[in-house]
Amino acid sequence: MSKRKRHRSPNRILERKPGKSPGYLYVPAGAFAPRFFLMSFKDAYFEEQELQTYAQLLKKMQECPDATHWIDIRGYGDLSILEQLTQDFPIHRLQMEDVINDYQRPKVDEYENRLFIITRMLRWSKEYHTLDDVQLSMFTGPNYVLTLQSDYEDNLDPLRERIRSGRGTVRQRPPMYLAYAISDVVLDYYFPVMASIGAYVEELEQTVLDEPSKQTLRQVLAIRSELVKLRHIAWPERDKMTEILRMDEDVIPDNLKVYFRDAYDHTIQLIDLIDNQKEMVSSLVELYMSTVSNRMNEIMKVLTIISGIFIPLSFIAGLYGMNFSRENPETGEVYRYSMPELYQPYSYPILMLLMVVLVLVQLYFFWRKGWFRKF
Incomplete structure (x- = not known):
């Protein structure tokens, strides 16, 4: 496929202007100039070339009417070529x-014992990380298969190499067997895509x-949306093969x-495979929510332990931090219910030791409860 990044969406079909008559042909925006490739083969005979013009392609076909021809046209940038194809081949407008509106679902149409097949290369x-x-x-046709695509690069090189080397029975x-072989190669590429997604x-x-x-x-x-898109391609492929x-x-x-x-x-x-991957991705969303919730629980556990340690310490510090005087500064009267510890010589170190012992007791209690085992 072309190296430029293509942002494809079903809305691309809206490039066609509303109100146009059925069978209206136009050149899509950014379309490549057409290139003409021809493979002609029959038993031991084989010839492959890229032709400069559409007229040369038709001439080469007419020179070998008994051979099977694979006509490969890449690029929709010339409206006259598209018009000429509908005249030289039994192609309805x-x-x-x-x-041209190349976001069609895979399908097959039969007309006069010939097939019109649409498939999607991935x-x-x-x-x-996108498809x-x-x-x-x-x-x-009776002696040809005509393929058209918008890009210059595709997934069909393995089949071309088989035909060139004479491997297999394509020649x-x-x-109609060539049409099957093309469809089969396209489908084969779906599995490496699924492996990469997996x-x-x-x-x-x-x-x-x-x-x-x-x-x-x-x-x-994002990958779940890509799998949904892939499933919308795979199901019509199955229906196409059934038909x-x-x-x-x-x-x-x-x-x-x-x-x-x-x-x-x-x-x-x-x-x-797609359904299995969709289930895995859906479980990933649940796993993400569960993991985030578990991490939040761990954080809350740490905060709870810290709060549990400092709440009694804050209570003690707040209790002894109250600025109530023990005696009346004017009369010198000592209040009975004031804090006698404020004027003890070892009150401060005793209080600090009490706080340390309280912290150690709490930590031992939390350890016995198993709160530190998952840290």
């Missing part, structure tokens, strides 16, 4: 509109236990449905 940002998702639109299979959640769990803070809570809530498996044999032959069934199993596993 409404479908091309879904391609990548985990270790720097920002970057890019739409991949795919059209199948010997029909174009490792990050474990880091957050350790942080919550060791040094919980408001920043930690914000990080936990493909229900299609007639003349659209998806039975010998290919076994592969799509495997991809369906991957989506089920992915949803289970």
Whole structure:
């Protein structure tokens, strides 16, 4: 995916102006100039190149009508190319509109025994701890698979390398198998993303236990929102695979449905992983609140011990700090109920010793109660 940071949101579809007719095509803001890649193969034959113009791409396809072609167009920055695609390939303008408004949920549409498939490619940002998702639109034909995407970089290089080296059976299979292989590679990348999210959640769990803070809570809530977004992608992927498996044999032959069934199993596993991670993140919120509460209780215990020690000392100091005179300064009369200790020669050290003994007695009492065991 492109190195620039893309802030994606469902509100991006609002770039289209209200009131436009259905099938209205436009160039999205910040769209890349289109690049044209073509892979042509059949058994031992293989050719790959990046073409400079759309006309050269069509010419190359026409020169090898018996081969399977993977047409990969990256970038939506040329409206004339988008218009031309709807004419040269059986692409409805409404479908091309879904391609350009590239925050569509994963889905599949069948028309004239051909498929229009939308899936979402994922990548985990270790720097920002966020998911970057890019739409991949795919059209199948009798001898081609057409993919369109907004970015120059994607997750499909492992499949391209397999085709280049001749590993696997992609070259010997029909174009519908290539469509499956593309979908399968995209789904395979979901699992490393989930592994990265799982490792990050474990880091957050350790942080919550060791040094919980408001920043930690914000990080936990942020990763929970990313998991919600991922779940909104995974569930339509499962529905898409279910719909493909229900299609007639003349659209998806039975010998290919076994592969799509495997991809369906991957989506089920992915949803289970997402649900497990969501439960872990939800428990992290509870753990954070419990840890903060426990720390607050420890602080209150310390303050209680300190208060318990100083309250009787404050009482004694306050009692003997009252400024009542023992005798009348005018008549010299000694008051019976005044404090006789004020004029004892050892009253001060005795009182200090009494305070120390009182503190030691309290500390011994607190220790016997077990208040110091968790410090």
